[in-house]
Amino acid sequence: MTTAHTAPLNLARRHFLRDCGIGLGKVALATLLTDAFRSPSSAAEKGPALLAPKQPHFPGKAKRVIHLFMAGAPSQLDLFDYKPKLVEYEGKPIPPSIIGGQRYAFIRADAAVLGPRFKFAKHGKSGAELSEVMPHLAKVVDELCIIRSMHTDQFNHAPAQIFFNTGFAQPGRPSLGSWTIYGLGAETRDLPAFVVMSTGSGISGGSANWSSGFLPTIYNGVRLRNQGDPILNVSRPKGVDAQMQKDSFDLIGALNQKRLESEGDPEIATRIASYEMAHRLQTSAPELMDLKKEPKKVLDLYGADPDKPSFARACLLARRLLQRGVRFINIYHEGWDAHSDVAGNLRQNCGVTDRACAALLLDLKQHGMLDDTLVIWGGEFGRTPMVETNPALGRSLGRDHHPQAFTMWMAGGGVKAGMTYGATDDLGFHVAEKAVHVHDLQATILHLLGFDHEKLTYRFAGRDFRLTDIHGKVVKDLLA
Numbered sequence: 001m002t003t004a005h006t007a008p009l010n011l012a013r014r015h016f017l018r019d020c021g022i023g024l025g026k027v028a029l030a031t032l033l034t035d036a037f038r039s040p041s042s043a044a045e046k047g048p049a050l051l052a053p054k055q056p057h058f059p060g061k062a063k064r065v066i067h068l069f070m071a072g073a074p075s076q077l078d079l080f081d082y083k084p085k086l087v088e089y090e091g092k093p094i095p096p097s098i099i100g101g102q103r104y105a106f107i108r109a110d111a112a113v114l115g116p117r118f119k120f121a122k123h124g125k126s127g128a129e130l131s132e133v134m135p136h137l138a139k140v141v142d143e144l145c146i147i148r149s150m151h152t153d154q155f156n157h158a159p160a161q162i163f164f165n166t167g168f169a170q171p172g173r174p175s176l177g178s179w180t181i182y183g184l185g186a187e188t189r190d191l192p193a194f195v196v197m198s199t200g201s202g203i204s205g206g207s208a209n210w211s212s213g214f215l216p217t218i219y220n221g222v223r224l225r226n227q228g229d230p231i232l233n234v235s236r237p238k239g240v241d242a243q244m245q246k247d248s249f250d251l252i253g254a255l256n257q258k259r260l261e262s263e264g265d266p267e268i269a270t271r272i273a274s275y276e277m278a279h280r281l282q283t284s285a286p287e288l289m290d291l292k293k294e295p296k297k298v299l300d301l302y303g304a305d306p307d308k309p310s311f312a313r314a315c316l317l318a319r320r321l322l323q324r325g326v327r328f329i330n331i332y333h334e335g336w337d338a339h340s341d342v343a344g345n346l347r348q349n350c351g352v353t354d355r356a357c358a359a360l361l362l363d364l365k366q367h368g369m370l371d372d373t374l375v376i377w378g379g380e381f382g383r384t385p386m387v388e389t390n391p392a393l394g395r396s397l398g399r400d401h402h403p404q405a406f407t408m409w410m411a412g413g414g415v416k417a418g419m420t421y422g423a424t425d426d427l428g429f430h431v432a433e434k435a436v437h438v439h440d441l442q443a444t445i446l447h448l449l450g451f452d453h454e455k456l457t458y459r460f461a462g463r464d465f466r467l468t469d470i471h472g473k474v475v476k477d478l479l480a
Helices: 013-019 023-037 084-089 135-139 157-166 176-184 206-210 242-263 266-289 296-302 311-323 342-366 438-448
Strands: 064-069 120-123 128-131 144-151 194-198 328-332 373-378 388-390 395-398 406-411 419-421 431-433 458-460 463-465
Touching: 064 157, 064 176, 064 311, 064 342, 120 135, 135 342, 144 431, 144 438, 157 176, 157 206, 176 194, 176 328, 176 438, 194 311, 206 328, 242 266, 266 311, 296 311, 296 342, 311 328, 311 342, 342 373, 342 395, 373 438
Parallel strands: 064 328, 064 373, 144 419, 194 328
Antiparallel strands: 120 128, 144 406, 373 406, 388 395, 458 463
């Protein structure tokens, strides 16, 4: 009997394919699967080529984006969506017919109604109604497109933040900023095309919010730090002079290039581009971060101290980044999670952000940049009309998470200014008119950038993925 150990070595290929149990069909399938899981980039696609400026599907009115993400979820009922009925029902439970089967993490379904904590007034030619804790935004309200009918699928902070930014509640998908750079490319070689800043106590969704997911990592957001080097390790270490650094970069670059040519892995192209970018950032980043050259009237407009990290300083940096060719900017301001003392929470956070948000719009307009810069403001979901009070946790007069309805605003970049869109019911619990799902907003943002959200895709694991997954529609009423 012939065994594997005694079989002759001069087998024909057909005998090998038959006897090893693989067969030609299985070999072909393996090849197809390899192609399906491999990135479409080739060795010829170097880092700079991946970031080369590209044309969208059609001319977009927005060329760049500033996303002001209010992490923790501001209370729409105390800022944008005034409900007189909440005053009338305060202290009484919401009718069970409205609650339905909704369950909450920290309050009972029969929790008492909490009325608005602040006075509201109408402002501007548009007559948009805003809370008294946003006096600066009230002065530019006619630039805003306020959406009162947002809703989401997610109830907790991390998945809701990731869902808003990537279209999926779990980490691993490309973010809106990454899709933008993938589709449009970069306008600068001296700074990252996609920049992230944060000005609060921590972001629940973490770096998954600005990750490139399965896109090449060259499309990742780059986080600027508030103190020290704006980007970690961008300065030369002590004892390393310019010539030593250049020699090191040249050697590493040559080795990486050789590996890229043999492997064709786009992550090697990303590594090459990162080294090149790091070298350029040693000059561009310190100049960018030096706000002392800004006129005093501009610093006063934002309420920014050039030496102190703040939301105002981040907003001013955002304008400077746009002027230097950065395409997409995320500014995360955390701390809006008002499970207790919603009034105090809003006074504090609006005190930090209101002036700078209004200043950013005014500053962009004065520089002729607002028309083609899309500014987005909002959190991951809303807050409940019912009060959260829990003596055991030391909570009182707060509001719980509320995915059914919340408010956002956009400005510039081709949106309809001076408009309030959609409405909630009398108690602010459900969307009553013109509902806008998170996927709908994502589709609309991509449309403003010049993309058909169903055609901006990337093949991964044998499937064409997109930001809006299999959902979303463009909200045409929001377009100018």
